[in-house]
Amino acid sequence: MDYLNEIQKQAVNEYNNGLIVSASPGTGKTKTLVARANKKLTNLPKHKKLALITYTNAAADEIASRLDYKENDVFVGTIHRFCLEYILRPFSWIYKWDKPKIASYSDFKEFLEINKLSTIQLEDLNKIKKNLDGSLIIPTEWLHKIPFEELSRIYYDFLKERKLIDFNEILFRSYIIISKNLFTAKSVSNIFMEISVDEFQDTNIFQYEILKKIKNNGKTSFFIVGDEKQKIYSFAGALNETFTIAKKDFGYEILDLNYTYRSTEKIVTGYSKLFSDHPILINSSKYKDIPFDIRFHQTKKDDNNLYIKQIIDSLIKAKAQVGNIAILTTSWFDAYNIGSYLREYFNIIGLGALPHSNISNTVFAILKTLSRYSVDSSIRNLKIIKRNIELLILEKNIDFNDVKEIVFATNKLISQFQKININTGLKESLLQYQNIISLIFKIDVPEVDEILTIVNDDEASNWNFKKYIETLSGINGITINTIHQAKGLEYDFVILNGINENRIPYQRCVDHIKYIYEELTDDSIQNGRTLLYVGMSRAKIGLFILHNWKPSMFINQIKL
Numbered sequence: 398m399d400y401l402n403e404i405q406k407q408a409v410n411e412y413n414n415g416l417i418v419s420a421s422p423g424t425g426k427t428k429t430l431v432a433r434a435n436k437k438l439t440n441l442p443k444h445k446k447l448a449l450i451t452y453t454n455a456a457a458d459e460i461a462s463r464l465d466y467k468e469n470d471v472f473v474g475t476i477h478r479f480c481l482e483y484i485l486r487p488f489s490w491i492y493k494w495d496k497p498k499i500a501s502y503s504d505f506k507e508f509l510e511i512n513k514l515s516t517i518q519l520e521d522l523n524k525i526k527k528n529l530d531g532s533l534i535i536p537t538e539w540l541h542k543i544p545f546e547e548l549s550r551i552y553y554d555f556l557k558e559r560k561l562i563d564f565n566e567i568l569f570r571s572y573i574i575i576s577k578n579l580f581t582a583k584s585v586s587n588i589f590m591e592i593s594v595d596e597f598q599d600t601n602i603f604q605y606e607i608l609k610k611i612k613n614n615g616k617t618s619f620f621i622v623g624d625e626k627q628k629i630y631s632f633a634g635a636l637n638e639t640f641t642i643a644k645k646d647f648g649y650e651i652l653d654l655n656y657t658y659r660s661t662e663k664i665v666t667g668y669s670k671l672f673s674d675h676p677i678l679i680n681s682s683k684y685k686d687i688p689f690d691i692r693f694h695q696t697k698k699d700d701n702n703l704y705i706k707q708i709i710d711s712l713i714k715a716k717a718q719v720g721n722i723a724i725l726t727t728s729w730f731d732a733y734n735i736g737s738y739l740r741e742y743f744n745i746i747g748l749g750a751l752p753h754s755n756i757s758n759t760v761f762a763i764l765k766t767l768s769r770y771s772v773d774s775s776i777r778n779l780k781i782i783k784r785n786i787e788l789l790i791l792e793k794n795i796d797f798n799d800v801k802e803i804v805f806a807t808n809k810l811i812s813q814f815q816k817i818n819i820n821t822g823l824k825e826s827l828l829q830y831q832n833i834i835s836l837i838f839k840i841d842v843p844e845v846d847e848i849l850t851i852v853n854d855d856e857a858s859n860w861n862f863k864k865y866i867e868t869l870s871g872i873n874g875i876t877i878n879t880i881h882q883a884k885g886l887e888y889d890f891v892i893l894n895g896i897n898e899n900r901i902p903y904q905r906c907v908d909h910i911k912y913i914y915e916e917l918t919d920d921s922i923q924n925g926r927t928l929l930y931v932g933m934s935r936a937k938i939g940l941f942i943l944h945n946w947k948p949s950m951f952i953n954q955i956k957l
C-alpha cells in the first residue's frame with residue numbers, strides 16, 4: 398500500500414471504530430475510501446458485509462469497479478438504493494405497505510391527464526417533499542393556480558390508489574421505519590461491519606438521520622468522507638455543517654488529508670483564494686510546477702463558441718488528449734448549445750453532446766452502460782450493466798431474484814442490443830431498445846417515452862444509433878457537462894464557461910424585460926462560491942475561465 402501517504406494509510410488501517418475524513422479537492426478521499434474497503438474485504442467476518450454509499454449511480458459504478466470483491470460481500474450504491482434494499486423492502490410489512498414500486502414517467506403523465514393539470518410540469522411534482530415529521534415542505538416558489546397542499550393531497554391519493562410510491566418517499570418511509578422500530582436499525586447494523594459514505598457534504602436530513610439510527614443501534618462502524626467546501630446540492634436539501642454535527646453525534650475524530658495530488662500550484666492557489674479560511678495544502682502533484690497560468694477571458698455572446706473552439710485547437714496542437722479536455726458549464730442549456738456547435742469539429746461526449754437534457758432513470762442508465770460496453774466490451778463494463786439491471790429489478794419490484802436469471806437476462810439484453818442496426822435513426826432505435834427491455838423483463842418501459850419527449854427533433858434527424866451510442870458511451874471525446882455532473886472527476890484541461898455575474902452566484906431573473914435579478918443572500922453567495930470551487934478544482938494542468946457578460950464577483954478574488 399505504498400502508494401498511499403502516511404495520513405491516508407492511517408485512515409485506511411487505523412480508527413476501526415470509525416472516522417470522518419474532511420479534506421480538500423484532490424487529496425485522495427475517494428482513493429482512501431476504496432483502499433479502506435479493499436483492506437476490510439480481505440478479512441471480512443462471515444455473514445458480514447460492507448456498504449459504500451455514493452451520491453450518484455455513476456459514482457457507484459466507478460467505485461465498484463475499483464473494488465476486489467465477491468458478489469455478496471459489498472453493497473455499493475446510492476442511499477436510495479440502500480434504503481430500498483435493506484429497509485423498505487424487508488420491513489414494509491410493519492405498516493402493511495405493499496412492496497415498494499416507484500412511480501414512473503407514465504404514472505406522472507397519467508396523473509396530470511386525469512386531473513387536467515396541463516400547466517403543471519413534472520419538475521413541479523418533484524417539489525412535493527416531506528419533512529422528517531411528515532409535514533410538507535412548502536416550496537419557496539409555487540406559481541400554479543391550484544394550491545400546493547391540494548395538489549399534494551390528490552397526488553398522494555393517486556399514488557396510494559395505484560400502490561405506488563414517489564421516488565422522494567423512499568427516504569421518508571425508510572426513516573419512519575427505522576426511527577419508530579429500532580429493531581430494524583439493529584437488524585441493518587447486524588448485516589454491515591462498516592458503512593462508508595462518500596461526498597458527505599451533500600447529505601440530506603433523511604440520509605443523516607437514517608445513518609445515525611443505524612450507528613446508535615448496533616456495532617457498525619462508519620467511514621465518512623467529504624469536503625464541506627464542495628457542497629453544491631444545497632438546493633436539494635444538503636445540510637449545513639454536517640461534519641461538525643456528525644463528529645458529535647457519531648463520536649468520531651475528523652482527520653484532514655493535507656497533501657493534494659491533482660493540480661498545478663497555480664490552480665491550487667487559484668481555487669484556495671475563494672475561501673478566506675482555506676487550509677494550506679501541500680502540493681504533491683506531479684503537475685505541481687507546470688507554469689500554466691489560469692487564463693481568464695471575456696467573450697461576446699456570439700463568439701463564445703468560436704473562442705472555445707480556438708482554445709481546443711491550441712490544446713490539441715500542443716498534444717493534449719481529447720479525452721482529457723472538459724468544458725464545464727453552469728447550465729445544461731449552455732452545455733447543449735456549445736455541444737451543438739463543437740460537434741462539427743470534434744468528437745464530443747458528455748451530457749452537452751446529446752440531443753436531449755439529462756435524464757436520471759434506470760432504463761437510461763442501462764442504455765448508457767450498454768453503449769459503453771458496445772464501445773469497450775471489458776469485464777468492468779459488463780459488471781456495470783449487471784449492477785444497473787439489479788437496480789431496475791429492485792425499483793420495478795420485478796419478480797426476478799435468482800442470480801442465474803439475472804445473468805441470463807444480462808446476456809440476452811446485450812445480444813439483442815447489439816442486433817439493433819447501427820444505421821437506424823435515433824428515435825426508431827430507441828423504440829427498439831424499449832421493446833427489448835419490455836420483452837426481457839416483462840414490464841412497461843415509459844422511461845423511453847420520457848427520453849423521446851425531451852429529444853430535440855431538429856437535432857435528432859441528424860442522429861443515427863451509432864452516433865448516439867458512441868456519444869452515450871462517454872469514451873473518447875471532449876467532455877461537455879455541467880459542473881454539477883463533473884463532481885468528483887478530473888481532467889487535464891478544464892474550460893469553465895459562463896462564469897458570469899447573475900450566474901455565479903445564481904440570481905433568478907424576476908423581470909426579463911428590464912432584466913431585474915433577485916437580491917443576493919449569504920446563502921446564494923456561498924452556493925456560487927462552492928460551485929466555482931468544484932469546477933476549478935477539476936483541472937490538473939490548465940484552467941480557462943470564460944465569461945460572456947460581466948464577470949462573476951469571484952473572478953477578481955481569484956485574480957488577486
Ligand SMILES: Nc1ncnc2c1ncn2[C@@H]1O[C@H](COP(=O)(O)OP(=O)(O)OP(=O)(O)O)[C@@H](O)[C@H]1O
Binds near residue numbers: 427
Ligand atoms: N498518495 C497518492 N499518491 C499519488 N496520487 C494520489 C495519491 N492520493 C491520491 N492521488 C491522486 O490524486 C487524484 C485525486 O484523488 P481522489 O479523486 O481520490 O481525490 P478526492 O479527495 O476524492 O477529490 P475530490 O474532492 O475532488 O473528489 C487522483 O488522480 C488520485 O489517483
